[in-house]
Amino acid sequence: MKDTSPEALDAAVRAAHEAFRTGRLADLSTRASWLEAIAEGLAHDARALVATADRETSLGRPRLESELRRSVFQLQLFADEIRRGEHLDATIDHADPAWGMGPRPDLRRVNQPLGVVGVFGASNFPFAFSVMGGDSASALAAGCSVVHKAHEAHPDLAEQTAQTVTAALESVGAPAGLFSLVAGRSAGERLVDHPLVKAIGFTGSTAGGRALLERAQSRSEPIPFYGELGSINAVFVTAAAWQQRWETILKEYVGSFTLGMGQFCTKPGLLFIPATGGEELRRLLLGSLDGFAPTRLLSSGLLEGYRRAVTDVGGRSEVDVLVEGTFAPEPAPTVLHTTSASVLADPELLRREMFGPASLVVEYDDESQLSALARLLEGQLTTTLQAEAGEAPAELVDILTGISGRVLWNGWPTGVTVSYAQHHGGPYPATTSNTTSVGTAAIRRFLRPVSYQSFPTDLLPEPLRDDNPWGVPQRIDGSWHNSAQAVHV
């Protein structure tokens, strides 16, 4: 697909703005049907889409099929969610002459969509974080329109997916321009700059994301930049857990950090374990890697970044190579090794993401060091505790809560379910805002509240009317009334 010209980019954004203006007036059920039509279209075209994805990436059909299934499910879940009206946060304060600070007028608040959203596709999820991935799906669910900047790692898939999406939207009468595709670095920058664009969704590198964040913030009208950047995803193993099941832990660790060739934002890039025998550790890691068949990384740029990161970290005098990998186009995994004393002296060792099949094992002398080690970490999408039942490392959990978006107990961070309670985000540099890019809560990123004071009923948005024609949850004078889903305690 060729780069989008400045004129074509402007036309796409203007069309998206017009589609937003008409589309935002659609009722929840109509909007939900648009998401469902896209889901059906993707499911219908699954075979052809996966074939193209398989040609353009080396992720393999099983993974690609499951990723597409996830994307379809996500659209259906978001359709259900907006039908409930949960995301509107409809709040009604009736006039109250006896209100504590003085008479209160009738005041009603509802969430409204932001407008045109620019979404940047990611290389590592050709479906779930690309053309019709989480950012696009949640922006459409919110009532926004989307201009999507294709990732150059899978251009044919981007075009093909966009055709499926556009055809699906057209088939159910959604406004033309509600979704469109653009390509090229310059088009991406113009997208961030365009005055009619009201928010950006981004998944990618810390350097690229930071540059776009600054671009979005230096506009004459700054806009929210929802960026998911980098994360190391540290895993902490207690002495008891290590003693009980170190072989299992190492096996699962290898499985998680090599999954998808380590090209996950949730790849465990750090493993803290008790001081142990280096040789035995090496033997078990090699055993777990035995028979592992590397595949191509997603792009040559990514391979080069991977080589540089692993060489930088591995080249430090205090780091040794436990399992020597390669930097071939299909690189064999690398495991680096250091000690708690080294990272306490040089915390930067814990802050370098190696995006690809590499990870750093840190041996600690004493479990009491774990809190101090955790305090050295920057913001994380995830952190994980491997511990035994009955262990209660409350201080460590408290520290991990402070730096993480998701904390796992005896699991592995790769594999991110799309659900109501999911939070995929974390303190910077994990994300650039305190929001999630996965799960139903992602929809809220593309909404903003508006209050209506003393409005006549027929001019109020439906979710704010006393007769609640859409049957959405309403907080009335402080108490929730969940009409759509009767709740009894």
Added chain:
Amino acid sequence: MKDTSPEALDAAVRAAHEAFRTGRLADLSTRASWLEAIAEGLAHDARALVATADRETSLGRPRLESELRRSVFQLQLFADEIRRGEHLDATIDHADPAWGMGPRPDLRRVNQPLGVVGVFGASNFPFAFSVMGGDSASALAAGCSVVHKAHEAHPDLAEQTAQTVTAALESVGAPAGLFSLVAGRSAGERLVDHPLVKAIGFTGSTAGGRALLERAQSRSEPIPFYGELGSINAVFVTAAAWQQRWETILKEYVGSFTLGMGQFCTKPGLLFIPATGGEELRRLLLGSLDGFAPTRLLSSGLLEGYRRAVTDVGGRSEVDVLVEGTFAPEPAPTVLHTTSASVLADPELLRREMFGPASLVVEYDDESQLSALARLLEGQLTTTLQAEAGEAPAELVDILTGISGRVLWNGWPTGVTVSYAQHHGGPYPATTSNTTSVGTAAIRRFLRPVSYQSFPTDLLPEPLRDDNPWGVPQRIDGSWHNSAQAVHV
């Protein structure tokens, strides 16, 4: 009060961080009791605080008393709100092997406080947007600690209020350092830069706010900057409303834009009315202003900014002076006047805030112009429609929704109630984020979600436990269960 040294600023932030670390573990009822203790302290010291405020500002005792009452009420309302646990957004997804995209682990999400919050006091609300105003109250309610940068317009009041607050917190055993006061421009900048500060609340000018926004965003770890900057608060009068009650409208308009000497962020700075007789208009405005006794503006800097803004707008060839005011320290109000043709040719006329007792009347030729005029406006805290019952200007309401935080029907924007449905914010430059600085929803600014995956019950935060020991609302597998407040439909 003298400027805070760099060392003292650092000590205040570090103490606040320690207070946060212990304070965030308090249960909701304990934290609510801290807010209530502050409310009691302020109410107890009201007479002395109002006396100092009256000496340092020219706002007058009745206004200051009501503003303090509002601040006390706000703390009590926030205490009630956090007791309910509404702000935690507790969400529980039980493990589900049949989940549509593949087996779902047990996943639970709750909002956690951000950490130390830096709050900048405003000149124009010595109580409600200053030391213990909305930003401080909502940050404490969220479980954060606060370092407050005093506004130089009322330094003695700042110190006195901080003493009341600190004594109140101490009396109920809140952690030392939970709230502290700093002063001086340099201390304010260091506060924004300090790595332990995790968010900023700000109310003030667009220029000052923008500079601090950029400062907050250019940190190595960017932090949220919740700034409430400028707003013009346009009022649109339909032909029918004008015909029915133009005398009342003008009288109320004058009352609203001169209230508190026009030193409100919600002052109506623009009035759109049908083309009418200039002389009659002038006569009525003068009549409404008859007997108005100007008082001093809050600071000489504010007076100078006011003079410059009014002179700039009033000096344009297409603008004439309907009511000539003064730029004395106690300035007589000014009303400027222009036409829809002029502002359609030069929209910048609609974008200059004149903070003080001045406003611009724009006469339109035809009501059908109102939509086009509304589209010229930047983001607003409020917009207002003055219309007759039965009128249904749906297009205009739609446009106002797109640019406003609050839309009023037959009211006046000054006077902002603190309630559940309030939204005091709007597209830039009204605010720098899609959040509110007034009302219970303001608490959410200082929280971020954290998910816990497959966690043992006793290590989960109380709001996420199946037995719900704190009785907070929980969304369980998609449906809300409001234990604290049984809801039946």
